[in-house]
Amino acid sequence: MKRAGVVALNTFREAVRDRVLYNLLFFALLMMAASVIAGQISIGIEQTVIVTLGLSAISLMGLLISIFIGVGLVSKEMDKRTLYAVLAKPLRRWEFLLGKFGGLVLTLAVNVAAMAVGLFLALIYVKPELERGDATVLIAVYFIWLKLALVVALALLFSCFTTPLLAILFTAGIYIVGLYVQELRNMPMQMMSGGMTLFTKWLSFLLPNFENFNIMAMAAHSRQVPGTLIAQNTLYAAIYCAIVLTAAVVVFSRRNLK
Amino acid sequence: MTAPAIETENLTKEYPHGFLNLKKRNSLEGLNMQVETGEIFGFIGPNGAGKTTTIKLLMRLIFPTAGTARILGKPISDIDMHRDVGYLPEQPYFYDYLSAAELLDYFARIHDLPATVRKERIEKMLQKVGLETAGKIQLRKYSKGMLQRAGMAQAILHDPKVVILDEPMSGLDPIGRREVRDIILGLKHEGKTVMFSTHILSDAEMLCDRVGVIVGGKLRGVGAPEQLVGVKAKATEIFFELTGQSAAPLLAKATRTGDRYRLQVPEAELYDTIDQLRAAGAKILSAAQVRATLEEFFMDLVEADRAQAAAVEVSGK
Numbered sequence: 001m002k003r004a005g006v007v008a009l010n011t012f013r014e015a016v017r018d019r020v021l022y023n024l025l026f027f028a029l030l031m032m033a034a035s036v037i038a039g040q041i042s043i044g045i046e047q048t049v050i051v052t053l054g055l056s057a058i059s060l061m062g063l064l065i066s067i068f069i070g071v072g073l074v075s076k077e078m079d080k081r082t083l084y085a086v087l088a089k090p091l092r093r094w095e096f097l098l099g100k101f102g103g104l105v106l107t108l109a110v111n112v113a114a115m116a117v118g119l120f121l122a123l124i125y126v127k128p129e130l131e132r133g134d135a136t137v138l139i140a141v142y143f144i145w146l147k148l149a150l151v152v153a154l155a156l157l158f159s160c161f162t163t164p165l166l167a168i169l170f171t172a173g174i175y176i177v178g179l180y181v182q183e184l185r186n187m188p189m190q191m192m193s194g195g196m197t198l199f200t201k202w203l204s205f206l207l208p209n210f211e212n213f214n215i216m217a218m219a220a221h222s223r224q225v226p227g228t229l230i231a232q233n234t235l236y237a238a239i240y241c242a243i244v245l246t247a248a249v250v251v252f253s254r255r256n257l258k
Numbered sequence: 259m260t261a262p263a264i265e266t267e268n269l270t271k272e273y274p275h276g277f278l279n280l281k282k283r284n285s286l287e288g289l290n291m292q293v294e295t296g297e298i299f300g301f302i303g304p305n306g307a308g309k310t311t312t313i314k315l316l317m318r319l320i321f322p323t324a325g326t327a328r329i330l331g332k333p334i335s336d337i338d339m340h341r342d343v344g345y346l347p348e349q350p351y352f353y354d355y356l357s358a359a360e361l362l363d364y365f366a367r368i369h370d371l372p373a374t375v376r377k378e379r380i381e382k383m384l385q386k387v388g389l390e391t392a393g394k395i396q397l398r399k400y401s402k403g404m405l406q407r408a409g410m411a412q413a414i415l416h417d418p419k420v421v422i423l424d425e426p427m428s429g430l431d432p433i434g435r436r437e438v439r440d441i442i443l444g445l446k447h448e449g450k451t452v453m454f455s456t457h458i459l460s461d462a463e464m465l466c467d468r469v470g471v472i473v474g475g476k477l478r479g480v481g482a483p484e485q486l487v488g489v490k491a492k493a494t495e496i497f498f499e500l501t502g503q504s505a506a507p508l509l510a511k512a513t514r515t516g517d518r519y520r521l522q523v524p525e526a527e528l529y530d531t532i533d534q535l536r537a538a539g540a541k542i543l544s545a546a547q548v549r550a551t552l553e554e555f556f557m558d559l560v561e562a563d564r565a566q567a568a569a570v571e572v573s574g575k
Binding site for chain 2: 002003006007010013014017018080081082083084085086087088089090091092254256257
């Protein structure tokens, strides 16, 4: 486990040195522009505009990092053959995978936290006195981070057995479908055949439900988030990540490195 | 009796290829080989012979189709075995955003070396491979030879008992090759076992206690270099100086450089030839036995393998 931590810290260092955190600069500029414009054009709903825009930007930037860097976590190492010397050390393949996952999730945590600070600064600019309900924004950011961890796990799994391009497509595809899992569950089943009903039902439970992590509307209106939702989402992300990572380990442990 | 440092038993690797991966191509066929403790073992063969496949199998980077292997008595599936083994990949490439010192620190942490030992060991290794002044430069700025040196440093960083090097001289200039040779000999003096693959036969001849020759995925011969090529001299080379042309029939067979000549004669004709040369007024500078080289032995095997492959292709079997 200690060795997985060593790999995680190195993955974090790689992300920092590859200038992944430069997106923060873009986010800062976006937030500054948004707070100035929102103050001028949206009378009375500045907070809603800033929070919605800020959380959407955090989610989008996080997704881009999770998918593109997540897919490269293993495939880049295989392509460049940096993996050879690493796996010849007393390091189990699952430790390596867990370390890579942990490193990117840590990078995302730092990234998302820094963007959350930027969002709060913009919020203070349009609304100098913060309320207790504004803390919901923090919970929304936490949920985005959980969602991103899940996306990283999926990207890692796909990159273990397919090409980087296909892994990007699969991960992005599952993310998009995962946003509509609730709609899939609410489909009028009586109009479908028995087999199709069963398939749709299973699929809706098999796919990750990314919409669970979206509380943007609650955050924009400073509504309280129930504690059970926080616990439920945390547990859901942890269990789903564990299952996906286990599958990735099973695939990667049998893979011949060309 | 000491257990061999490296031991393989019927080690086989097939790669699927063709439509739906239905065909199989043998990259390594039933390799039975032993590398004794404390020796330098050279693994030689042409490109695609199966050298790197064997090494990758030993390091568990790929998995065998059949057979087993043990290093220091432990099965290669045992992760603890890697604590005592150092490995240099072929054409090594490392994280280019790290400096050599950072790379070594990363690997030392994976080996769980304590902080105090790490610092001292890293400095020592950088010095050993001649990178002490470049240790803080990012690896993306390194030349191929410098990367090879960094690779050597990481392979021996944790003081392993067995060192496996895949083409360690590749990409190095003559000075670098000499330094790597010295490191390999140094490791032997420290009692370590070194196995390295190469296609530079002079290096193998110079360094190895024993060599294994692999051609077409099959081990074709194992033994001391002089044992493999045979101890019997195949001819004697006479080196002499002559100003006139009085020994014309002999001179026709000789190689000339100015007034000096080299002439290879069978052992049975040696004394007769010397007498004739002396009679013609030649000054004999030296006479030395000519032995078959490892290169000749190697080329014979490769040619035989190619001929066999061609015959199989023609007969369709």
